[in-house]
Amino acid sequence: MSETVPPAVLTIAGSDPSGGAGIQADLKAFTAFGCYGMSVITALTAQNTTGVQGVHPSPPDFVEKQLRSILGDIDVHAIKTGMLFDAANTRVIAQTFRSHYADASSRPPLVVDPVCVSTSGHTLLAPEAVQVLIDELCPIATLITPNKSEAELLLSQSNRAAKITSLGDMIAASEKLLLLGSKAVLLKGGHVELTLADVEKLAAERPDVTVVREELLADNMEILQVNEQDLTTRPLVVDVLKEAERTTLFVSPRIESMSTHGTGCTLSAVIASLLGKGHTLLEATRQATAYTHVGIETAFPVGHGHGPLNHLHALTQRVIPPPTASNPHPLTRILIQSAAKTWKEYVEHDFVKQLAQGTLPRECFMHFIKQDYLYLKYYARAYGLLVAKSSTYGSIESATQTIVNVINEVRTHKAFSARWGISEADLAATPESPSTTAYGAYLIDVGLQGDSAKLIMALAACLLGYGEVGLWLKKEATKPNSWVKLKGNAYLQWIEDYSGEHYQNAVKLGLETIEALAVADPPNALRLQEWSAIWEKCTRLEKGFWDASMKLL
Numbered sequence: 349m350s351e352t353v354p355p356a357v358l359t360i361a362g363s364d365p366s367g368g369a370g371i372q373a374d375l376k377a378f379t380a381f382g383c384y385g386m387s388v389i390t391a392l393t394a395q396n397t398t399g400v401q402g403v404h405p406s407p408p409d410f411v412e413k414q415l416r417s418i419l420g421d422i423d424v425h426a427i428k429t430g431m432l433f434d435a436a437n438t439r440v441i442a443q444t445f446r447s448h449y450a451d452a453s454s455r456p457p458l459v460v461d462p463v464c465v466s467t468s469g470h471t472l473l474a475p476e477a478v479q480v481l482i483d484e485l486c487p488i489a490t491l492i493t494p495n496k497s498e499a500e501l502l503l504s505q506s507n508r509a510a511k512i513t514s515l516g517d518m519i520a521a522s523e524k525l526l527l528l529g530s531k532a533v534l535l536k537g538g539h540v541e542l543t544l545a546d547v548e549k550l551a552a553e554r555p556d557v558t559v560v561r562e563e564l565l566a567d568n569m570e571i572l573q574v575n576e577q578d579l580t581t582r583p584l585v586v587d588v589l590k591e592a593e594r595t596t597l598f599v600s601p602r603i604e605s606m607s608t609h610g611t612g613c614t615l616s617a618v619i620a621s622l623l624g625k626g627h628t629l630l631e632a633t634r635q636a637t638a639y640t641h642v643g644i645e646t647a648f649p650v651g652h653g654h655g656p657l658n659h660l661h662a663l664t665q666r667v668i669p670p671p672t673a674s675n676p677h678p679l680t681r682i683l684i685q686s687a688a689k690t691w692k693e694y695v696e697h698d699f700v701k702q703l704a705q706g707t708l709p710r711e712c713f714m715h716f717i718k719q720d721y722l723y724l725k726y727y728a729r730a731y732g733l734l735v736a737k738s739s740t741y742g743s744i745e746s747a748t749q750t751i752v753n754v755i756n757e758v759r760t761h762k763a764f765s766a767r768w769g770i771s772e773a774d775l776a777a778t779p780e781s782p783s784t785t786a787y788g789a790y791l792i793d794v795g796l797q798g799d800s801a802k803l804i805m806a807l808a809a810c811l812l813g814y815g816e817v818g819l820w821l822k823k824e825a826t827k828p829n830s831w832v833k834l835k836g837n838a839y840l841q842w843i844e845d846y847s848g849e850h851y852q853n854a855v856k857l858g859l860e861t862i863e864a865l866a867v868a869d870p871p872n873a874l875r876l877q878e879w880s881a882i883w884e885k886c887t888r889l890e891k892g893f894w895d896a897s898m899k900l901l
């Protein structure tokens with residue numbers, strides 16, 4: 349399929365006229381992920397944010413007719429099911445799917461959200477339909493996505509009764525649910541109260557279980573100063589993805605919110621969209637849990653009861669929440685999370701770890717110092733461009749101050765080098781390595797072409813990353829039996845320079861500059877995406893810079 353043709357994705361579910369759940373939620377999620385959405389309606393409901401006032405099911409033969417109309421004409425890339433309401437509808441869907449795709453290898457991914465009861469407590473699946481769902485739909489599903497009560501119902505109905513109150517229970521339940529025949533199970537943890545302590549305990553007991561905690565990454569960043577609260581006892585949501593070969597936990601902070609109507613529908617619809625686009629189940633789940641989390645976080649009020657999450661935050665928004673006491677650096681958090689994996693590879697690089705242990709070979713460090721000496725010239729020049737693009741004395745002063753800071757930083761590089769017999773002339777005569785040129789040239793390029801906001805993004809990864817490394821190492825060093833060795837470490841000065849007050853003041857100034865951008869002129873989604881892309885690129889270039897110094901080994 350051409351990149352430009354959106355995959356066609358189908359939802360088979362009930363209608364929610366108030367637009368929060370069911371068909372309406374699914375079509376919004378498909379659209380948000382660039383898919384062409386289609387729907388087979390199993391039931392009309394009369395509902396709103398306060399509850400379900402009535403259900404009017406579609407006749408099973410008409411459900412079949414809708415499904416055949418679509419399958420007979422359009423190449424479907426993924427399907428999800430939601431509220432199916434009764435046994436006859438559930439059966440006809442499973443049978444039509446099997447008969448249309450008689451060759452099992454031609455079947456599109458099928459995500460089954462076993463919707464049984466609405467948030468407001470209304471039954472959305474007749475009791476006798478549960479067995480049909482187990483017998484006929486689970487075995488053809490790529491994924492089933494029950495929440496706690498749906499999982500308990502499915503298991504009790506299939507004689508594998510289980511009560512789910514702990515993370516261990518969730519994993520055991522997901523393993524049992526897999527026996528119902530789907531290729532994978534996503535057991536949603538919205539109704540199970542857990543903390544990081546629970547996750548860490550389980551991870552220690554079960555090394556086979558992978559923990560994805562990108563959503564929490566920014567909270568562990570020293571520079572963002574939001575780690576004072578006791579992270580281990582903070583309430584979390586953990587979703588368990590059980591595939592045949594592996595178990596993965598998706599961990600995100602729990603948000604106390606009334607705006608959760610349609611969360612399950614949206615999550616499974618996003619997974620179907622991404623499977624339709626060819627992503628792996630793991631990646632689809634990662635993106636879907638993150639998307640749903642932000643949907644709750646950015647929800648706006650609708651109605652008088654349990655309102656819907658914001659289905660379209662990725663398309664429409666101002667996206668950056670205002671700074672608060674618990675989240676004083678919202679834009680920086682978004683940037684770090686948007687490139688979470690690369691950022692972690694950068695700030696926790698082997699170069700940093702070996703330097704902190706004092707085991708980093710001298711030639712690696714000297715290669716780094718020489719290249720950094722060359723790089724910092726680009727960096728200072730880029731701040732010069734920022735001065736040229738500034739329109740207030742405040743911003744001119746802060747960029748100028750940074751140039752002075754960089755010149756001081758270069759002085760410490762010279763002192764390091766002199767101690768090891770390398771003169772300034774040697775430093776200046778060092779040929780630039782490709783990773784230095786790539787990074788330096790990119791900064792100058794953004795400085796010449798972009799607006800000042802883009803240049804600030806490009807300069808931030810370096811400033812904040814070194815600040816993070818400095819604080820992280822300093823904190824680790826204070827722990828009992830720490831892996832960080834300060835005593836007798838030949839690189840101690842380096843750690844002290846970056847964790848020291850002088851550099852950390854520069855980091856604070858950088859953070860203020862970044863956050864001021866979001867407040868002064870809030871970016872729309874597209875502009876924020878551009879900022880994230882620049883930040884991501886510079887994070888990658890930073891990692892590449894340390895890779896190059898380690899390649900000497």
Ligand SMILES: Cc1ncc(COP(=O)(O)O)c(N)n1
Pocket residue numbers: 361362363364369370371393430431463465466467468472608609610611612613
């Ligand atoms: C048509 C339809 N499908 C699904 C749900 C479940 O959503 P929720 O659990 O958020 O009420 C619903 N209320 N209505």
